[in-house]
Amino acid sequence: MxxxxxxxxxxxxxxxxxxxxxxxxxxxxxxxxxxxxxxxxxxxxxxxxxxxxxxxxxxxxxxxxxxxxxxxxxxxxxxxxxxxxxxxxxxxxxxxxxxxxxxxxxxxxxxxxxxxxxxxxxxxxxxxxxxxxxxxxxxxxxxxxxxxxxxxxxxxxxxxxxxxxxxxxxxxxxxxxxxxxxxxxxxxxxxxxxxxxxxxxxxxxxxxxxxxxxxxxxxxxxxxxxxxxxxxxxxxxxxxxxxxxxxxxxxxxxxxxxxxxxxxPIMIGVNRDEAGVLNPPPVFTNISASFYNLNPGEHIQSPSDAVIAAALASGAFPLGTGPTDNNTLENQVFNATVRFYTDYQLKCLSEFVAYTGVATGALPHVWFYEFNRTYQDPGYNGNGVCQAPVTPTHPYGDPSLEYFKCHAGDLEMNFGNFARDGLPERDEFDIPYAQRLTDYWTSFARNLNPNPSPAYLVARGYWNTLSQNEFAGTWEPVNASAPSMMLLQWNSVMVPFGDVEQCAVIGESLDSLLG
Missing domain, CATH: 3.40.50.1820 (Alpha/Beta hydrolase fold, catalytic domain)
Structure with a gap:
């Protein structure tokens, strides 16, 4: 020392x-x-x-x-x-x-x-x-x-x-x-x-x-x-x-x-259900009580009462939608709460940063993504909803079924180290999906564009990525007139920015930084 x-x-x-x-x-x-x-x-x-x-x-x-x-x-x-x-x-x-x-x-x-x-x-x-x-x-x-x-x-x-x-x-x-x-x-x-x-x-x-x-x-x-x-x-x-x-x-x-x-140039994005790691899980049967009384956890800034009131009054965060089974009122409230805190804490911020950088010309190009397939580290699994559900045919979880794509769930796939961390392959797509993410991220570092050239993929024998990229098409940069993102999953697709209405309700609209 x-x-x-x-x-x-x-x-x-x-x-x-x-x-x-x-x-x-x-x-x-x-x-x-x-x-x-x-x-x-x-x-x-x-x-x-x-x-x-x-x-x-x-x-x-x-x-x-x-x-x-x-x-x-x-x-x-x-x-x-x-x-x-x-x-x-x-x-x-x-x-x-x-x-x-x-x-x-x-x-x-x-x-x-x-x-x-x-x-x-x-x-x-x-x-x-x-x-x-x-x-x-x-x-x-x-x-x-x-x-x-x-x-x-x-x-x-x-x-x-x-x-x-x-x-x-x-x-x-x-x-x-x-x-x-x-x-x-x-x-x-x-x-x-x-x-x-x-x-x-x-x-x-x-x-x-x-x-x-x-x-x-x-x-x-x-x-x-x-x-x-x-x-x-x-x-x-x-x-x-x-x-x-x-x-x-x-x-x-x-x-x-x-x-x-x-x-x-930047790439920016989120996991679909970042706040699914809320721990301990809230057990509320009243959405208002859940929004107001939940402690979102360490390192996270709680929303003001005014923001929560606006979210509740708008009806933009309804019960009955989300990955968790909606067979109980507690689950319905939990789904709505995760969506609200995901939007407030992470998704809306990332979207308005991307939009503003393009709209003002401050950033030459921006590519946006949302992870819809993740692999959660068991040591950072919050309340247990961040893992793909186990089925008789998928004893380690079936990623094709609905589950929360939580905060930090991108890292095991992004770096491709889930096997090194002792996590098994859940299905036949885990490895080629992780490889494809590597190809996106490193293409951005090489070319300032996340789309690897077909010639590069052919030269290195990356056939799975080549096939998946042909299915998904070009990952287009954000256009301020119609902002879109790549939904990262097996068989990825370009889709419009998500929860734009919800973000506007809680004071984090796309043009928040343009005042």
Whole structure:
């Protein structure tokens, strides 16, 4: 461990070029400190590559596109070395270099002070330092630093969105993939300090210290991580620090392009039933009681009473529709509740970001998707409704039947690691479907377009993807006059944006950012 690591807590990171000699990078570094353990000396990267050139004279034409992954976990948990998001399959099948960046979590990543120096957002400084390292060293691992795509899920998606919004990140990537980001606005520093920092300072016994930062730096880091902290109670962990982030949300006005916002192509989307992971499951027989009394869980911002009242009065979230059997009133209420919280927290936000970026011209191209086939990690299964139902012919679940396509259910398929995680094939389509997703994602990194060329698929023998793409047709970018998305499933299809009426009712219409 670095001897000066304690003094670096609540400071902004930079690329460390002090290492000399030979470094053996054959084992994973410790995860960043979180409730399950870890270390404060954690800011490393993991790299998956099929090419180690070993020569600075390598021709640029042989360098591969780079995909930089930012993990999720609500800004409190997560790791760059999770088996679920191991980048080996993406690198090998997609002919890319995959790099995962570690970043600080919990209070150590976000705590903000009113001193004009420690302004929060340490996590994004870690991510930007990682991207700067990629610019300097990607070619050493066969990657082209001019062809970097950033991608992430959940808090990782929120990070990607913030990086697109950050003036400090401009020029460090050429494309972005935002997977299941959630409602959030960036807080002014005084509000963050009053709401989150002051209670933590008091809990740590530093309220009366003349130097609260030094007091917390001397406080046991593990104990600090276990204190109630902002990243465990709300999604509002991001501040307007004036350097890394200068606006309260991603600015998609055309005038912001090349000033704060990076004008890059993006892919963005959600899982159909994100909020199905609500845990514990609500048991209500009254839709009003369910909407008003449900705690949506960690990291999620609850809707206001006014939003809930508008949703209930509109009739836009009726009983009797949804994946769960509607044979009981409790199930009917649960279905409606999942739809409401999915729309409010994730779907509407993603749709209006995509629409606005295209309508204003701030983003050159946007491709939208919705997962309608997922494979939920049993360790993140909420109330158990996120798995395909078991039948006599499908003992591990039948994905062709209805079930909730929940938050994080895309990752096992997206990275193709479900077998490595000990999850069996549910049917004959799980593997070719996961391969096809890899082909979409890596095509976007290679070509700034998720549609892989037929010639490429033929050359590599990817016949299943070729056949499925012929069935689905071209994944068209979002058109502001008639926005559509790819419904990702076996036999995918293009469909219009979903729940547009519902989003308008709860104040998140497609033109919300155009005022």
């Amino acid at each position: 670095r001897p000066d690591i304690a003094s670096l807590v609540f400071t902004y990171s930079s690329v460390d070029n002090s290492a000399s000699g030979t470094n053996y990078a054959l084992t994973n570094a410790p995860q960043c400190l979180q409730p399950s353990g870890g270390s404060t000396d954690c800011l490393f990267l993991n790299i998956w590559t099929t090419s180690l050139p070993g020569s600075p004279a390598l021709e640029k034409s042989s360098l591969k596109p780079v995909m930089v992954y930012i993990y999720g976990g609500g800004f409190t948990t997560g790791s760059a070395s999770s088996p679920t998001t191991d980048g080996g399959n993406l690198a090998a099948r997609g002919d890319v270099v995959v790099i995962a960046i570690a970043y600080r979590l919990g209070a150590l990543g976000v705590l903000t002070f009113n001193d004009g120096i420690h302004k929060g957002n340490y996590w994004i400084s870690d991510q930007i330092s990682g991207l700067q390292w990629v610019q300097e060293h990607a070619a050493d691992f066969g990657g082209d630093p001019s062809q970097v795509t950033i991608f992430g899920e959940s808090a990782g998606a929120q990070s990607v969105q913030a990086l697109v919004a950050s003036p400090k990140a401009r020029g460090l990537f050429r494309a972005a993939i935002i997977q299941s980001t959630y409602v959030d606005t960036y807080l002014p520093i005084p509000q963050f300090v009053a709401q989150f920092t002051n209670p933590i300072v008091a809990e740590a016994g530093c309220a009366n210290s003349s130097d609260q930062v030094a007091c917390l730096q001397a406080y046991n880091a593990t104990a600090l991580t276990l204190l109630p902290n902002p990243a465990s109670s709300t999604s509002q962990t991001i501040t307007i620090d004036g350097t890394y982030l200068t606006t309260s949300f991603i600015d998609l006005n055309a005038t912001a392009v090349n000033k704060t916002t990076s004008s890059v």
